[in-house]
Amino acid sequence: MSLLGSLVLPVVGAPMAGGVSNPLLAAAASDAGGLGMLAAGYRTPEQVAADLVHVRDLTDRPFGINLFVPRPLDRAALEPAVEDFAGRIAGEAAALGTEVGRPSWYDTDHWDAKVHLVETLAPPVVSCTFGIPGAAVVDRWKAAGCEVHLTATSVPEALAAAETGADVVVLQGMEAGGHRGTHDPSAAPEPVDHLGLLETVLPQVGVPLVVAGGVTTPGDVRRAFGAGAAGVQVGTALLLAPESGASRTYRAALRSPRHTERVLTRAFSGRVAGAVANGWTREYADAPAAFPVVDQLTKPLRKAAAEQGDLERIHVWAGSGWRAAQERPAGEIVRELAG
Numbered sequence: 355m356s357l358l359g360s361l362v363l364p365v366v367g368a369p370m371a372g373g374v375s376n377p378l379l380a381a382a383a384s385d386a387g388g389l390g391m392l393a394a395g396y397r398t399p400e401q402v403a404a405d406l407v408h409v410r411d412l413t414d415r416p417f418g419i420n421l422f423v424p425r426p427l428d429r430a431a432l433e434p435a436v437e438d439f440a441g442r443i444a445g446e447a448a449a450l451g452t453e454v455g456r457p458s459w460y461d462t463d464h465w466d467a468k469v470h471l472v473e474t475l476a477p478p479v480v481s482c483t484f485g486i487p488g489a490a491v492v493d494r495w496k497a498a499g500c501e502v503h504l505t506a507t508s509v510p511e512a513l514a515a516a517e518t519g520a521d522v523v524v525l526q527g528m529e530a531g532g533h534r535g536t537h538d539p540s541a542a543p544e545p546v547d548h549l550g551l552l553e554t555v556l557p558q559v560g561v562p563l564v565v566a567g568g569v570t571t572p573g574d575v576r577r578a579f580g581a582g583a584a585g586v587q588v589g590t591a592l593l594l595a596p597e598s599g600a601s602r603t604y605r606a607a608l609r610s611p612r613h614t615e616r617v618l619t620r621a622f623s624g625r626v627a628g629a630v631a632n633g634w635t636r637e638y639a640d641a642p643a644a645f646p647v648v649d650q651l652t653k654p655l656r657k658a659a660a661e662q663g664d665l666e667r668i669h670v671w672a673g674s675g676w677r678a679a680q681e682r683p684a685g686e687i688v689r690e691l692a693g
């Protein structure tokens with residue numbers, strides 16, 4: 355049986371990279387009876403190790419950690435478009451008093467070191483997005499005692515995740531905030547919501563299914579369980595909690611009465627992500643499909659925008675239910691969602 359079955363509340367506090375899902379947020383979700391998740395994406399192995407130690411200090415309950423599965427880029431094919439994009443955003447960087455970031459074409463987000471770290475420190479759950487690790491890696495983590503959750507955004511991805519040995523498959527629908535976990539980043543993500551995915555995958559896959567994307571109210575949670583989900587993974591609903599690491603500018607953008615539209619866009623990172631529309635998403639909707647290189651180029655700009663309160667140049671990752679996000683302790687939000 356999956357660890358999900360032993361939770362008081364089968365609510366997963368989504369891993370949210372970029373400093374949002376820090377040890378405080380993860381521990382608060384776990385302490386409430388759900389499953390808190392740390393985000394290892396973009397962090398160094400040393401930071402990840404420190405986060406694991408910190409969350410263990412904060413809670414005795416189960417928690418997990420999430421890794422980005424790297425995918426090599428076709429540099430020769432993508433470089434001209436990336437250089438063109440870098441040139442286009444140079445003026446924006448200057449306006450923000452910074453410079454365009456440097457591309458690192460062979461960046462794996464420290465994959466091998468993080469795989470080893472997970473094996474050594476053995477958090478109760480390890481989850482992955484952006485692809486499927488090899489079965490050998492999944493086996494190593496399982497042998498260390500970890501439960502392995504793999505993210506899928508389509509039926510074939512869900513079948514592949516289950517075949518690789520996932521204990522749980524996380525079905526992420528198009529309503530989700532932040533990056534779609536689509537395994538092939540150059541492909542257009544499937545325009546399917548979490549209930550649609552669940553309905554098709556459930557009869558075909560024998561492992562527990564967690565659904566993610568737009569789950570923001572107790573009604574959303576009831577519908578997901580009614581349709582056969584073993585758990586829900588919520589991100590956007592927790593963004594405004596005091597424990598969340600979301601910046602002041604990010605929080606202001608989520609509450610801005612002038613920002614009322616949500617888009618799926620590659621504009622900030624080169625990977626499709628759900629975000630509140632702003633000046634940047636309108637201007638750079640055609641950014642090249644080159645994650646993480648586009649992410650690296652825009653990173654100093656987004657950091658400066660966050661520091662300067664610039665709502666038009668910051669990435670405002672948000673799921674379809676972002677207007678229902680509440681400024682309340684994360685534990686209260688998790689308990690209320692679970693009803």
Ligand SMILES: Cc1cc2nc3c(=O)[nH]c(=O)nc-3n(C[C@H](O)[C@H](O)[C@H](O)COP(=O)(O)O)c2cc1C
Pocket residue numbers: 368369370371372374393394395420482483505526529530531532533535566567568569587588589590591671672673674675
């Ligand atoms: C700010 C933000 C960062 C995210 N970062 C990650 C991540 O690092 N790894 C991951 O698997 N999913 C990430 N996601 C997606 C979530 O795991 C989840 O699929 C999504 O939040 C569910 O949709 P919701 O935001 O509508 O609840 C992120 C989502 C947000 C909003």
